[in-house]
Amino acid sequence: MSRRGPEQRSRAINPNVPNVARMYDYFLGGKDNYEADRAAAAEASRLNPDAVLCARENRAFLGRAVRFVAESGVRQFLDVGTGFPSMGNVHEVAQSVHGDARTVYVDYDPVVVQHGRALLATDEHTAMVERDLRKPGQILEQAADLLDFSRPVCVLLVACLHFVTAMEDPYRIVKRLMRSTATGSHLVISHVIKTPKTIAAAAAYQGASAPVVLRTETQVGRMFTAAGVEMVEPGLVRVPSWRPHLNALAEEDAERVDLLGGVGRKA
Template identity: 90%
Template sequence: MGARSDARSALLMSPPVTDPNVPNVARMYDRFLGGKDNYEADRAAAAEALRLNPDAARCARQNRAFLGRALRFVAEPGVRQFLDVGTGFPSMGNVHEVAQSGHGDARTVYVDYDPVVVQHGRAMLSTDEHTAMVEEDLRKPGRVLEQAAGLLDFGRPVCVLLVACLHFVTATEDPSRIVKRLMRSTAPGSFLVISHVIETPKTIAAVDAYQGASAPVLLRTETQVDRMFTAAGVELMEPGLVRVPSWRPDLDHALAEEDAARVDFLGGVGRKA
């Protein structure tokens, strides 16, 4: 624990750096979820995204709900370790809260490359010895794994979460390579959770709102997202790769399908044999 405490203390010394005049994708997402960690530039960009795609906020809310259902699903067979990469700003139903609601000793490492997100995460998420916030870029999966190993035991199953972040990774940066590298270091019985915005007329229109923001949005097809699970060497769990409202919905299936028709986010959970 001494080395881990020293590492956490060193991380806490990093001051936040931000430009409130540049729309930030994490803060725009926070705005869609009804959060307060955003500036006027973020609110203006989010408003433009909503003008171009009136279902943008619905997509964010449904994606967050999918995260909660996926967490409960993977915890059921006994997974007690979670690596949340590209976590974004804290919100309701954070990973460690859901994980610890059933198992108080569940361990969670949050990862984000945005120093302001990290600062918020250290203050609001990293509140006990089982939870840590790491400043690192998902495009460098080896370094992500190295940092996470301070708290997680990769000799035991881990749930790797890449929720609403891979659509900010370009083709050159190769999201499938990133996913493959992360899962290669996990033990059998580990899980992979991915959600990703897909290419539709509405999302194509809304991409313009992200011009000049902190990261571009890369739309992909269902086939391209499915290939990420294949590259990771995991088996998709039922119901497969679907619109996030349709993934094991808590509510009436007819209502879930009605939402699914408007939500251009795919989600899936894979298991490593």
């Protein structure tokens, strides 16, 4: 299995190299990005005019999924590959349902971690840790400082597994993370799928901190199978179609969003 060495890590924090977290921040209208990120994001948008829509609908899916899981009774959340803080952070949505909900954010980028810790400095129920999602054992060990894995936990892998290569084995990652959780735990995944638009836009990520790995719907669905969870309704769908609000995109517009999302429950 490949690991992130010093060169890969330096690419992740180099302002002259497009960074996938900062590009996503730019798509969401954030300010934690540099010229290299904006240029790469602009190229991705040129190649896929729906790139910004995809990012924003993915963020909206995250909020709906967290609320659903919290309303199902879960009070602990592990958000892996979280990226920069933005509107509707996991802990904010979870605590709007349960005031004592606990959240651990995980990212390998030290700049992301620094921003997260600054935001969370006064919240005793929330923590930010610097770990790589490719090393799930280390994530679980550190998250256990705040989360009780003998009780249900929601593991979130939102828009991050498409930066994990086949050699790094995303199926192993989800299996390892969910193996340590209790019955009643949930798994939330969103993932870019392979379409003509995403194949074109992937070129904008080739020189970035991590290339995009496009997968089919069947390959994304296998992640839930590997994790040993049962899909909840409506299953694995384009993210705007997952339990949409009344003002959600029409079905034909939702097809423009080439991200699949779903939630599974551990029985």
